[in-house]
Amino acid sequence: MAVRLEERVGVGGARLVGRAAVALALLGTSWIALSWATNGGRSRETVWTMLQVNPGLAQADAHLLEMPDGSVFLVDAGDLTSDVAGMLRRRGIRYVDKVFISHPHKDHYAGLGPLLDEGIGVGELYMNEPIREVCDQERPWGCDFEHVQKTLRRYRSRGVPVKPLRAGDVLYDRRDVRLEVLYAYDGVTTPIGRTDVNDTSAILLLTHGRTKALFTGDLNGPLGTYLARHGSRLEAQILKVPHHGAEGVAPNEFFDRVAPRLALAPSPPSLWQSDRNRRVREHLQSMGVETLVNGLHGEVTVRLRADSYVAGVERRTPGLRASAK
Numbered sequence: 001m002a003v004r005l006e007e008r009v010g011v012g013g014a015r016l017v018g019r020a021a022v023a024l025a026l027l028g029t030s031w032i033a034l035s036w037a038t039n040g041g042r043s044r045e046t047v048w049t050m051l052q053v054n055p056g057l058a059q060a061d062a063h064l065l066e067m068p069d070g071s072v073f074l075v076d077a078g079d080l081t082s083d084v085a086g087m088l089r090r091r092g093i094r095y096v097d098k099v100f101i102s103h104p105h106k107d108h109y110a111g112l113g114p115l116l117d118e119g120i121g122v123g124e125l126y127m128n129e130p131i132r133e134v135c136d137q138e139r140p141w142g143c144d145f146e147h148v149q150k151t152l153r154r155y156r157s158r159g160v161p162v163k164p165l166r167a168g169d170v171l172y173d174r175r176d177v178r179l180e181v182l183y184a185y186d187g188v189t190t191p192i193g194r195t196d197v198n199d200t201s202a203i204l205l206l207t208h209g210r211t212k213a214l215f216t217g218d219l220n221g222p223l224g225t226y227l228a229r230h231g232s233r234l235e236a237q238i239l240k241v242p243h244h245g246a247e248g249v250a251p252n253e254f255f256d257r258v259a260p261r262l263a264l265a266p267s268p269p270s271l272w273q274s275d276r277n278r279r280v281r282e283h284l285q286s287m288g289v290e291t292l293v294n295g296l297h298g299e300v301t302v303r304l305r306a307d308s309y310v311a312g313v314e315r316r317t318p319g320l321r322a323s324a325k
């Protein structure tokens, strides 16, 4: 059964006017058929799918973006066993124009290897190579410098350009749809001194007309606090929850600053429901934010349009607030 949430973005600015209505319709699988049937409409949408890379205990992160002109992007590529390649193949996707890796932790980039192994073509890979001393401070549990280098070498040897992500870079810009890098720090040259690898996460803003979505990688407490107070253009109706929602993540004031209406959390069920995620879970709830978790709801798809967005999930759960209406 599919669940459909629809919200209209307020006219006259990026912010929602008043408390937007969240309408729910239970359409079974028909809403997918309906969407694909209006093929002309597809060109007016940007389709963001939070892939189901969190069915078990391990955490991972991978998002498919299908742009209005047919370009296909990935924001993060999941872990070694996430099977992102299989998910793409089942959609008939054999070529990804651009892959953006938020930061060099394996739950976000180790899926790059299987993409090549399983015959998915990649046009360009955008990934900041970690500074060795930043990476090595998390040995052996976190950052694996040699593995990052090996992965990037594999891509370069296949002729795939490997490019950095820098603040201000525009990654896509067609008509009223834009994907850009708001922030990307190297862990050493930052406004708050040395940080961990999570705080090197590239922060990406996707804009489709007045609809905005913010991708935050695994943004953590220190830089999340800084950005909440000093960052700009962070407001978005839809937020990719940083760091799987786990404690250590950006503070509540960061969530307040973004002020989302809808949050997508890449989190295994056991992690999302654990004490480690309690603060984020409860804060989003207190903000009245509809939160969709792939570990609970399965794959989540958001169709962004110039003045509205629609979200669909694979599974209803008792935790889905709108389903009670």
Ligand SMILES: [Zn+2]
Pocket (backbone or CB within 6 Å): 059, 060, 061, 105, 107, 108, 218, 243, 244
């Ligand atoms: Zn992660």
